Amino acid sequence: MAGAALLSLWWTPYPPAEIDVPSKLQAPSAAHWLGTDSLGRDIVSQLLAGAQASIMVGVIAVGIGLVAGVALGCLASARRGWVEEAVMRAADFTFAFPALLSAIMLTAIYGPGLVMSIVAIGIFNVPVFARITRGAANAVWAREYVLAARAAGKGGWRITRDHVLPNIASQLIVQATIAFATAILAEAALSYLGLGTQPPQPSWGRMLSEAQSQLFQAPLLAVWPGMAIVLAVLGLNLMGDGLRDLMDPKLSRKR
């Protein structure tokens, strides 16, 4: 998938947004491998370019969640007491606002756009990462080597940097992979609803909503973008599982 997005930066069979009305709704052929849509745009080109939007949303939204969530989770774990309580309560609270709800509120005010969907998905990722970080970090804090580091006079911040973060990194990477997949699904849904990526930028979700209006004339148009989403998400989820087994042999034996 990353390959497809990279490729689309330099080359697409046809310019993805180029409108070529005479050759509209063509069946798959040698010239247009998967055919064209109602405005004569090449499907393969659009799919490749659509991967860009998905990856961008995924990377930034997961980035927001990762940075803010890990920072909060580490803080909660290092400080304990009321700080931990406050962070975890805030995380619980944020779960009351699924990405779609935040997106609805933001769009109602600022109008639809890619930025709004990234922010909405990112916000939802923060408590996810905060919880996982805290859980994993607390386990590390209970280990003897942290006690030893403490005895050696290291402060909370240095212990977090030298011992906690390296030890929880693998779990965070696995979670990031899964969050990436979720973000792609969420972006597709938001774009489908018209809340995400705006034309002329191609996106898988919007291709689906455009295809739906021509279900009777060109049913295949509704199949390709969905397949792209499923393949991307499936790939990421399997990668997450694989990484988990690779990095934590205990887990794979238990299953």
Place this chain on the structure above:
Amino acid sequence: MLLFLLRRLLTLATTLALASVVVFAVLELLPGSAAEVILGDTATPEAVQALSRRLGLDRPALQRYGDWVGGLLQGRTADSISYGEPTSGLILERLAVTAPLALLAMLVTTLLALSLGIYAAARHNGLADLGVMAASQVGIAIPNFWFAILLILLFAVKLQWVSAGGFPGWSEEDDGGLWPGLRALALPALALALVQAAILARVTRSAVLEVMREDFVRTARAKGLTRRQALLRHVLRNAMIPVLTVMGLQFANLLTGTIVVENVFVLPGIGRLVFQAIANRDLVVVRDVVMLLAAMVVAVNFAVDVLYAVVDPRLRRGHT
């Protein structure tokens, strides 16, 4: 148990109060005033002022917040900007579609997930187990709105068994009624249920497997129960705890999924309402719907917590 309930209720109330502050504040942080956003760029200053007065925007924010929450507590809501009637009426009317759809989807999800999950666990490491696990892995990756479109493609376009969307209504007049209504909700519910069931089936399977390793199951087998009897009598009840938790967590997904799928099938539910409201810049409706949905998510989590304590008494103590 009573103390536990009271503490939980207190958390519920604070969460709801906080949620109302967030919803109000976010919609308050407008670039310009709400009246300008509603009327668009071409509005005259006089029109903006008139609408501000009609919406009560000339009063301080704190007072408007008080009015809104006070009204909600007494079951009163402000008038929608584009419909000109109280939002509570609009929302209730749409809930008559959304609530049955969500319940139907939940029902299908549970039936599908429990039977597949238990079946897979009973045939652990067998071909059926692998098949169910592979299918659920793919199911998790399928966006519900795409599956919805595929269902329309198959049942409405190819087979022409059902219409591609719309809703006849629950009343017997103009071709509606219970049966046509349920028929119109069948495909949307199926579309919603597939993804949810894929996740829940995995949880069910691992929960059942976990419990089957417990000592009391071996005891039950030793005293002469067959595998099936042990499964039905001892394993299932104990395996339900994690399954229940995940079902509660999934509710938020189900709710947002319903909003999306309603739009695929053009059903006149909450999802349609809120999107029309966005298009019409009807911030009053957006505010009340978002608040309602957030409150539902919070309330379901509360219910799950309580149910959890009913099923497992150990959780009643400690754990705030």
